[in-house]
Amino acid sequence: xxxxxxxxxxxxxxxxxxxxxxxxxxxxxxxxxxxxxxxxxxxxxxxxxxxxxxxxxxxxxxxxxxxxxxxxxxxxxxxxxxxxxxxxxxxxxxxxxxxxxxxxxxxxxxxxxxxxxxxxxxxxxxxxxxxxxxxxxxxxxxxxxxxxxxxxxxxxxxxxxxxxxxxxxxxxxxxxxxxxxxxxxxxxxxxxxxxxxxxxxxxxxxxxxxxxxxxxxxxxxxxxxxxxxxxxxxxxxxxxxxxxxxxxxxxxxxxxxxxxxxxxxxxxxxxxxxxxxxxxxxxxxxxxxxxxxxxxxxxxxxxxxxxxxxxxxxxxxxxxxxxxxxxxxxxxxxxxxxxxxxxxxxxxxxxxxxxx
Amino acid sequence: xxxxxxxxxxxxxxxxxxxxxxxxxxxxxxxxxxxxxxxxxxxxxxxxxxxxxxxxxxxxxxxxxxxxxxxxxxxxxxxxxxxxxxxxxxxxxxxxxxxxxxxxxxxxxxxxxxxxxxxxxxxxxxxxxxxxxxxxxxxxxxxxxxxxxxxxxxxxxxxxxxxxxxxxxxxxxxxxxxxxxxxxxxxxxxxxxxxxxxxxxxxxxxxxxxxxxxxxxxxxxxxxxxxxxxxxxxxxxxxxxxxxxxxxxxxxxxxxxxxxxxxxxxxxxxxxxxxxxxxxxxxxxxxxxx
Numbered sequence: 001x002x003x004x005x006x007x008x009x010x011x012x013x014x015x016x017x018x019x020x021x022x023x024x025x026x027x028x029x030x031x032x033x034x035x036x037x038x039x040x041x042x043x044x045x046x047x048x049x050x051x052x053x054x055x056x057x058x059x060x061x062x063x064x065x066x067x068x069x070x071x072x073x074x075x076x077x078x079x080x081x082x083x084x085x086x087x088x089x090x091x092x093x094x095x096x097x098x099x100x101x102x103x104x105x106x107x108x109x110x111x112x113x114x115x116x117x118x119x120x121x122x123x124x125x126x127x128x129x130x131x132x133x134x135x136x137x138x139x140x141x142x143x144x145x146x147x148x149x150x151x152x153x154x155x156x157x158x159x160x161x162x163x164x165x166x167x168x169x170x171x172x173x174x175x176x177x178x179x180x181x182x183x184x185x186x187x188x189x190x191x192x193x194x195x196x197x198x199x200x201x202x203x204x205x206x207x208x209x210x211x212x213x214x215x216x217x218x219x220x221x222x223x224x225x226x227x228x229x230x231x232x233x234x235x236x237x238x239x240x241x242x243x244x245x246x247x248x249x250x251x252x253x254x255x256x257x258x259x260x261x262x263x264x265x266x267x268x269x270x271x272x273x274x275x276x277x278x279x280x281x282x283x284x285x286x287x288x289x290x291x292x293x294x295x296x297x298x299x300x301x302x303x304x305x306x307x308x309x310x311x312x313x314x315x316x317x318x319x320x321x322x323x324x325x326x327x328x329x330x331x332x333x334x335x336x337x338x339x340x341x342x343x344x345x346x347x348x349x350x351x352x353x354x355x356x
Numbered sequence: 357x358x359x360x361x362x363x364x365x366x367x368x369x370x371x372x373x374x375x376x377x378x379x380x381x382x383x384x385x386x387x388x389x390x391x392x393x394x395x396x397x398x399x400x401x402x403x404x405x406x407x408x409x410x411x412x413x414x415x416x417x418x419x420x421x422x423x424x425x426x427x428x429x430x431x432x433x434x435x436x437x438x439x440x441x442x443x444x445x446x447x448x449x450x451x452x453x454x455x456x457x458x459x460x461x462x463x464x465x466x467x468x469x470x471x472x473x474x475x476x477x478x479x480x481x482x483x484x485x486x487x488x489x490x491x492x493x494x495x496x497x498x499x500x501x502x503x504x505x506x507x508x509x510x511x512x513x514x515x516x517x518x519x520x521x522x523x524x525x526x527x528x529x530x531x532x533x534x535x536x537x538x539x540x541x542x543x544x545x546x547x548x549x550x551x552x553x554x555x556x557x558x559x560x561x562x563x564x565x566x567x568x569x570x571x572x573x574x575x576x577x578x579x580x581x582x583x584x585x586x587x588x589x590x591x592x593x594x595x596x597x598x599x600x601x602x603x604x605x606x607x608x609x610x611x612x613x614x615x616x617x618x619x620x621x622x623x624x625x626x627x628x629x630x631x632x633x634x635x636x637x638x639x640x641x642x643x644x645x646x
Binding site: 031 | 445446461463464476477491
């Protein structure tokens with residue numbers, strides 16, 4: 001018995017310092033820190049475009065423009081990350097976002113409610129939409145792809161029916177509910193942090209809200225029991241059930257939270273375009289999934305992080321902006337983003353094979 | 357209700373070593389299929405009780421009924437002399453019955469420490485834990501490390517490793533460590549060596565004996581006769597939804613056990629273990645004196 005024990009101890013010790021090929025080591029490292037790749041791609045993108053396009057790209061004003069351009073998608077992608085972590089997908093995020101912005105705008109401008117009430121009603125609408133998604137997925141046990149494909153059309157139709165396809169003009173929104181445009185206001189960073197390279201850099205309240213929400217969700221996912229349950233539910237729902245996690249409740253909470261984040265994005269959207277348009281954010285749902293996937297979160301659930309999603313959104317923004325400044329037309333931007341998606345998913349598949 | 361007619365108040369067994377977990381006359385039907393047909397069960401303190409039976413004999417159903425995963429249609433389950441009705445495995449767990457499932461119920465992408473506390477995470481004890489619900493990660497990590505070290509399973513640096521990067525035996529070890537860390541009364545192990553190689557099986561068997569030496573009774577479900585005969589104190593043989601016999605491994609051979617399991621051999625008379633006296637009329641009312 002004693003000899004067997006020492007043998008196994010040796011085996012255990014050997015396991016710790018097992019020899020690995022360099023490639024295998026990289027694979028193992030990426031498995032532990034999956035956000036390394038998106039981070040490196042982002043740095044690489046910035047370096048490449050800075051050297052090709054030069055100062056025009058690296059100008060603080062241009063960089064803050066990139067941040068403004070990615071804010072809406074990045075915030076949606078934060079919600080989408082939670083959904084994808086539980087091995088789900090939410091195709092309705094864009095529709096929820098626009099519906100919520102329309103609810104906020106019309107309640108304030110057309111119905112004449114105070115802007116605070118309109119904002120709260122919009123956020124409640126988002127929560128309700130997410131809750132409906134969660135109930136349909138857990139209650140009817142339908143695949144999330146199908147449910148949200150359906151609710152995407154439903155929420156979009158409700159949006160058109162309710163708004164009568166009318167856009168609320170920027171002046172009207174400004175006059176009746178300037179609170180809704182708050183997310184579009186900005187501060188000059190140089191006024192607060194007098195550093196030379198911040199001259200010309202601006203930060204919109206919308207971007208600030210996105211960063212605050214991202215930090216909050218990242219905290220919840222990595223530091224609370226609920227976060228652990230989200231990862232376990234996505235990783236292995238059967239294991240989650242056996243250790244006493246309420247899988248259905250977790251799913252409903254995740255889809256509802258994503259709905260609330262969509263509503264906040266609706267608010268940011270109003271700030272970004274000034275007006276309230278039922279036709280805004282047409283591709284937002286697919287763009288949010290793109291950001292999540294490029295950010296290293298696995299479409300099969302259980303692996304990924306918010307910081308990766310932010311990198312993913314910024315990568316898309318940097319590549320589009322850089323390619324545009326380099327004089328390449330729109331189609332080349334789309335082509336590049338498409339290639340990035342395929343590379344990201346291929347890498348994820350390779351990293352997941354670490355255990356075999 | 358009880359064909360064998362067990363005595364409630366008589367024998368010495370209940371005085372010296374009251375059984376930990378017992379069942380009498382459990383019945384479970386799935387449509388026309390009778391998975392449990394008045395099955396009995398006794399687990400004595402500090403023992404390793406192996407449960408064997410052919411596929412479809414109903415041993416899984418029996419265990420599921422004991423740990424609350426299913427509700428029997430009839431019969432009673434008694435723990436420490438008190439009738440119990442677990443409506444879910446969570447309730448059984450709260451009562452101190454921990455199960456090591458065949459699929460281990462681990463989250464592959466999470467670390468060893470995180471898996472140890474899965475589903476019962478601990479928050480920080482200060483205001484941060486109270487209002488921000490922050491997990492006590494260092495505390496959980498430390499305790500996980502202590503538990504694993506006590507069972508001699510892992511070296512210290514492995515604690516933050518994702519479970520999927522471990523070998524099958526190591527994963528099994530973590531599931532066992534988790535069960536023994538939180539199981540205060542009974543540990544149930546479902547086919548713990550089924551997926552393992554020879555060396556790793558050996559290590560897990562040592563682990564099982566180690567857990568037993570801590571005084572925790574173990575219910576071991578296994579198809580592997582050599583393993584069962586090596587570690588078990590008593591062997592519960594299940595056949596056609598009933599307990600056919602309980603044998604001691606030193607009194608019978610493996611081929612006897614297989615013969616009883618398949619019906620080729622008449623099961624020996626099993627010494628009746630009385631239900632632990634609950635002092636409640638509900639129990640003694642059900643079990644009649646012969």
